Amino acid sequence: MSDINKIKHLYARAGFGLGFADLKQVQNLTIGQAIDRVFQASAAVKPLTPIASYLDSNNVAKGDKMAKQQFLQEERQQQVQLNVGWIEKMSTDDSQLREKMTLFWHNHFACRTRSPWYSQQLNNIHRANALGDFKVMLTQVSQSPAMLQFLNNQLNKKDHPNENFARELMELFTVGRGNYTEQDVKESARAFTGWGYNNLGNFVARDGIHDTGQKTFLGKTGNFTGDDIITMLLERKETAQFICTKLYKYLVNEKPNAANINAMADVFYTSNYNIQKVLSFVFKSDWFYNDSNTGNLIKAPVDLIVGLNRQFYVKYNNPSVLMQFERTLGQVLFNPPNVAGWPGGQNWIDSSLLMYRLKTPSILLNNGIIDFSGKPDPEDEVFLAGNAKRSTTASAQAQTVAGWDKFLADIPAGTSKTQIAQTLLSPKLNTYVMAVVNRANDVKGMVSELVSTPEYQLY
Structure with a gap:
């Protein structure tokens, strides 16, 4: 594979795709230089802050229906x-790798909370640590009000331990199922008693309700605290193996390769869980660029939307419509289906979802009309359909403006239609795609047709 094709693949997996404007900047780089560029662009941490004020439900007078x-x-x-703010950040920020990994951790530490402030706080924990120290991130996530609330650790008290957080910490966040016992869950829950948050959304360790007794966890006995449990879980190489398996499926291939994952886990474990080091190892590995690992992943709905926004400079006259696209396509940011997150892969596509996915690009790029099916929130229907009538379908104009002039101007002079197709699509050009290319009378029409193909759904 040539360096430019490797760079294209790198940007597809370490970000949200390579646009023609990006191509001009990287086309003369080696793959090693491009990898360095990707990390450098994401070195700085720029928090997401569309929510400026904390809403405290405790200030709402009981019985006051209007206030509620x-x-x-x-x-x-x-x-x-918050939702629109993150989409816009992913669509415009140069820190593609940091945002792509923030999206990964957003799903790894899947969490739902009614408080947008808590959601923003947790999202910025993911972002700040997305390329850093996994232990620091794990600790901060475990102490965040969003997660403490979602998994009921606010209710975890001595003599009445709540096991929800302790169980998911092991099953979904660290060692994975099969690497702990039910007794380990019970003992871990005791260690996390007292971990909670105050009305200002700050973590507090409430000593008065913490169980100070001896606990036996993973074969060790002591007066363990929550911090001790986290340390012991990271001492188990199963944690590195579990996380690297998920990373491999996110960045490389849905079908795990034991040898490659073991190599990743070795790097992750011996570096004391340094995320940047394991990512660098992946991007510099020859197997990352194998034909079997290119153009083979199904884009998540957010990847699809953000990729279109970046490539075509899409602007939304009504940004709120983004949430309805997310809901229709099956991935609403900050609202995972459960604590295990979105399963991804083939689960992104069924017969009805594929229809919407194939329509979405042309609708966004040409300000089309779409019927949003499913069960949209009544408030969504108000701004989408223009009335408050509750129904299962809302028709709306996308109200988008695609930067076609800028997109077309970004294409270098002399670029053939085939080369344009090769830049837009990750899979190798097949007979059907070449037929689209060959019959095209103009670039804009060809591009509109290409992004509506099943091949565009892959990266």
Whole structure:
């Protein structure tokens, strides 16, 4: 594979795709230089901050229906602001790798909370540590009000331990199922008693309700705290293996390769869980660029939307419509289906979802009309359909403006239609795609047709 094709693959997996404007900047680089460029662009941490104020439900007078209604409305507005704010950040920020990995950790530490402030706080923990120290991130996530609330650790008290957080910490965040016992769950829960948060959203270790007794966890006995449990879980190489398996499926191939994953786990474990080092190892490995590992992953809905936004400079006259696209395609940011997150892969596609996915690019690029099916929130229907009638379908104009002039101007003079198709699509050009290319009378029409093919759904 040539360096330019490797760079294209790198940007597809370590970001949200390589646009023609990006291509001009990297086309003369070696793959090693391109990898360095990707990390350098994501070195700085720029927090997501569309939510400027914390809404405290404790200030809402009990029995005051109007005050409660106003609070819920403000909370809903903040949820939309947060969602749209992150989409815009992913669509415009140069820190593609940091945002791509923030999206990975957003799903690894899947969490739902009604508080947009807590959601933003947790998202910025993922972002700050996305390329850093996994132990620091794991500890901060475990102490975040969003996660403490979601997994009920606020209710975890001595003599009445709540096991929810302790169980998911092992099953989904670290060693994985089969590498601990039910007794380990019980003992771990005791160690996390007292971990909670105050009304300001700050972590507090409430000593008065912490179990100070001896605990036996993973074969060791002592007066363990939550920090001790986290340390012991990271001492188990199963944690590195579990996380690297998920990383491999996210960045390389849905079908795990034991040898490659073991090599990743060795790097992750011996580097004391340095995320950047394991990512660098992946991007510099020859197997990352094998034909079997290119153009083979199904884009998540957010990847699809953000990739279109970046490539075609899409602007939204009504940014709130983004959430309805997410809902229709099956991935609403900050609202995973459960604590295990979105399963991804083939689960992104069924007969109805594929239809919408194939329509989405042309709708966004040509300000089309789309019927949003499923069960949209009533408030979504208000701004989408223009009325408050509750239904299972809402038709709306996308209200988008694609930067076609800028996109076309980015294409270097002399670029053939085939080369344009090769830049837009990750899989090798097949007979059907070449037929689209060969019959095209103009570039804009060809591009609109190419991004509506099943091949565009892969990267």
